[in-house]
Amino acid sequence: MSMTLPQPPVTHYVPDGGAIGPVQSGWKLAIREFAQNKLAVLGLAVLVFFVVICFLGPTFYHGNIAFPNLNDTNAGPAAGQPLGTNEQGFDELGLLMKGGQASLEVGFFAAAFGIVVGALWGAISGMIGGLFDAVMMRLVDVCLSVPYLFIVLIVAVRYGASVLSLTLIIGGLTWPVPARLIRGEVLTLRTRDFVASARVSGASKWRLMMKHLLPNALGVVIVNVTFQIADAILIVATLGFLGFGLNYPNQDWGDMLSNGVGYMQDGYWWLIYPVGICIVLVVMACNLVGDALRDSLDVRLRRR
Amino acid sequence: MAGYIIRRLGTAVIVVFGLSVGVFWMLHIIFPSPAIDVLGPKANIAAIAAWNKQNGFDSPWIVQYLKYSWGLLHGNLGFSYKLDQSVTSLFATRWQGSAYLSGVSVVLAIIIALPLGVYQAVKRNTIGDYTATTVSFVLYAMPIFFLGLILIQVFALDLHWFGYGIGRTLNFWQALTDVRDLTLPVATLTLITVANFSRYMRSSSMDVLAQDYVKVARAKGLPERLVLFRHLVRNASLPMLTLVGLFIPALLAGNLVVEDVFNYQGLGLLFYNSLGTADYSVLLAYTLIGALLTVIGNLIADVALTVADPRIRLA
Numbered sequence: 122m123s124m125t126l127p128q129p130p131v132t133h134y135v136p137d138g139g140a141i142g143p144v145q146s147g148w149k150l151a152i153r154e155f156a157q158n159k160l161a162v163l164g165l166a167v168l169v170f171f172v173v174i175c176f177l178g179p180t181f182y183h184g185n186i187a188f189p190n191l192n193d194t195n196a197g198p199a200a201g202q203p204l205g206t207n208e209q210g211f212d213e214l215g216l217l218m219k220g221g222q223a224s225l226e227v228g229f230f231a232a233a234f235g236i237v238v239g240a241l242w243g244a245i246s247g248m249i250g251g252l253f254d255a256v257m258m259r260l261v262d263v264c265l266s267v268p269y270l271f272i273v274l275i276v277a278v279r280y281g282a283s284v285l286s287l288t289l290i291i292g293g294l295t296w297p298v299p300a301r302l303i304r305g306e307v308l309t310l311r312t313r314d315f316v317a318s319a320r321v322s323g324a325s326k327w328r329l330m331m332k333h334l335l336p337n338a339l340g341v342v343i344v345n346v347t348f349q350i351a352d353a354i355l356i357v358a359t360l361g362f363l364g365f366g367l368n369y370p371n372q373d374w375g376d377m378l379s380n381g382v383g384y385m386q387d388g389y390w391w392l393i394y395p396v397g398i399c400i401v402l403v404v405m406a407c408n409l410v411g412d413a414l415r416d417s418l419d420v421r422l423r424r425r
Numbered sequence: 426m427a428g429y430i431i432r433r434l435g436t437a438v439i440v441v442f443g444l445s446v447g448v449f450w451m452l453h454i455i456f457p458s459p460a461i462d463v464l465g466p467k468a469n470i471a472a473i474a475a476w477n478k479q480n481g482f483d484s485p486w487i488v489q490y491l492k493y494s495w496g497l498l499h500g501n502l503g504f505s506y507k508l509d510q511s512v513t514s515l516f517a518t519r520w521q522g523s524a525y526l527s528g529v530s531v532v533l534a535i536i537i538a539l540p541l542g543v544y545q546a547v548k549r550n551t552i553g554d555y556t557a558t559t560v561s562f563v564l565y566a567m568p569i570f571f572l573g574l575i576l577i578q579v580f581a582l583d584l585h586w587f588g589y590g591i592g593r594t595l596n597f598w599q600a601l602t603d604v605r606d607l608t609l610p611v612a613t614l615t616l617i618t619v620a621n622f623s624r625y626m627r628s629s630s631m632d633v634l635a636q637d638y639v640k641v642a643r644a645k646g647l648p649e650r651l652v653l654f655r656h657l658v659r660n661a662s663l664p665m666l667t668l669v670g671l672f673i674p675a676l677l678a679g680n681l682v683v684e685d686v687f688n689y690q691g692l693g694l695l696f697y698n699s700l701g702t703a704d705y706s707v708l709l710a711y712t713l714i715g716a717l718l719t720v721i722g723n724l725i726a727d728v729a730l731t732v733a734d735p736r737i738r739l740a
Binding site for chain 2: 259260262263264265266267268269270271272274275276278279280351355358359362363365375378379382385386393397400401404405408
């Protein structure tokens with residue numbers, strides 16, 4: 122006679138901390154976190170909107186920005202010229218697109234330039250360490266203390282402002298911030314086991330930096346990029362407003378605004394507010410994206 | 426503590442030295458021969474060489490640097506050939522206006538931003554917090570000149586409450602009494618500064634609110650007023666010390682723009698005008714002074730932080 126032993130009921134044990142899903146990479150988590158932040162998505166959308174309007178807009182919307190039209194100066198918004206015209210009869214919306222191109226280009230390129238220089242500087246400094254590190258970081262201190270708008274102004278006035286020159290000056294003066302951030306990250310990463318094992322297996326310093334240190338330190342830099350873009354756009358606008366912006370036939374937003382100032386008492390609002398609002402929106406969008414990226418890349422703040 | 430301050434002073438001196446060499450060298454490259462700017466583009470080569478020799482601009486830049494820094498240590502900032510005055514006397518008539526503008530704005534900004542940040546952190550995610558956060562976020566992204574123009578449009582052109590151009594140099598006492606013309610420039614700089622400070626104040630207050638000592642203070646029955654004043658405000662304002670120290674470059678830049686918008690006769694406007702006339706001495710002197718102020722600001726902030734926060738143990 123065979124006895125059937127009572128079987129224990131089948132239960133699914135769930136660990137205390139909740140069910141364990143498949144392991145996700147940090148970047149996927151970060152993107153998911155970012156996508157859940159409505160304001161950040163809005164910021165990104167605003168940025169994409171401005172890029173599309175400024176760079177693709179002119180192919181569909183042909184405002185008169187080339188030929189002065191003295192029969193039609195300072196005209197208010199009307200059909201065919203949704204934002205009116207300025208003192209030379211140029212179409213404001215067309216100028217807005219053209220000026221936006223320059224502002225966005227300088228913003229992105231200057232940030233990219235500054236980040237690349239800063240990341241390399243910081244990584245090299247942090248990796249080598251010792252006296253070399255101390256000297257390189259004092260140089261960073263020095264560059265951080267330079268009143269940076271003053272130098273940008275002096276250089277722009279002396280050598281003329283173009284997208285390239287502004288990119289180089291602004292990038293060349295803003296690299297110390299990412300350099301500091303990256304160095305800090307590299308200093309903590311340097312002591313980790315994976316770096317030690319890479320070193321033991323004979324990785325060269327260059328490989329160590331490019332394959333192990335920089336990719337892992339990238340989080341802080343990506344956050345910084347957005348703020349750098351915002352700052353660069355503001356600086357370009359300030360430069361233009363002070364009258365030292367891009368030279369004709371190039372336009373930038375600050376330049377347009379400063380042209381409108383003379384007509385404030387006449388109530389020509391379309392010369393001032395659309396441009397000003399564009400600057401504010403783009404900078405705000407960059408800041409929103411930056412804040413959200415910081416929240417989603419910062420592991421401590423992340424909801425899992 | 427004393428050791429730390431001495432060491433911190435030492436680094437500051439090194440940075441100041443590097444900074445002055447760097448700025449001087451940079452401006453020397455940009456303006457290699459001031460004679461061309463002074464005598465005009467059509468001056469002949471002999472005249473340019475003679476002028477440079479007469480005014481000491483023909484020596485190697487390092488010699489010029491040493492001479493200049495020797496003068497600097499004796500309060501001689503150089504000579505403005507465009508305005509035919511010593512830079513020291515130019516600055517002497519104008520620094521008060523700028524100092525007043527920056528000083529009042531920063532003090533007002535701290536007075537507004539501290540309570541505002543605390544309020545936002547305590548009443549987190551209420552209508553009040555959302556409003557304040559949104560407003561400060563917009564102001565944070567706003568170019569200073571645009572804010573200035575909006576204020577001029579609303580309060581000067583539409584409502585006629587305030588004036589919008591100063592156009593004269595001010596001494597300290599005039600500045601104190603001239604409410605009509607000074608309100609808008611001060612308000613512009615203050616609002617931008619508040620937007621900066623309150624963001625940090627809010628987040629640092631939220632950090633402090635999450636600390637155990639706040640919970641303990643509440644658990645032992647301390648009135649909420651005392652929890653806020655004794656535990657929250659004092660701890661949450663510590664990062665503000667660093668922030669104010671680091672804010673000097675932004676403040677100088679803000680000064681420049683505000684002075685340009687309101688035609689306010691301060692150092693920033695002097696710098697702006699000198700850009701147009703390529704007045705090398707003024708540009709150099711103000712850039713150097715700005716750099717020095719930045720280093721001093723950082724130094725004071727660091728030292729003040731270690732004095733104010735005994736938890737910072739210095740090895």
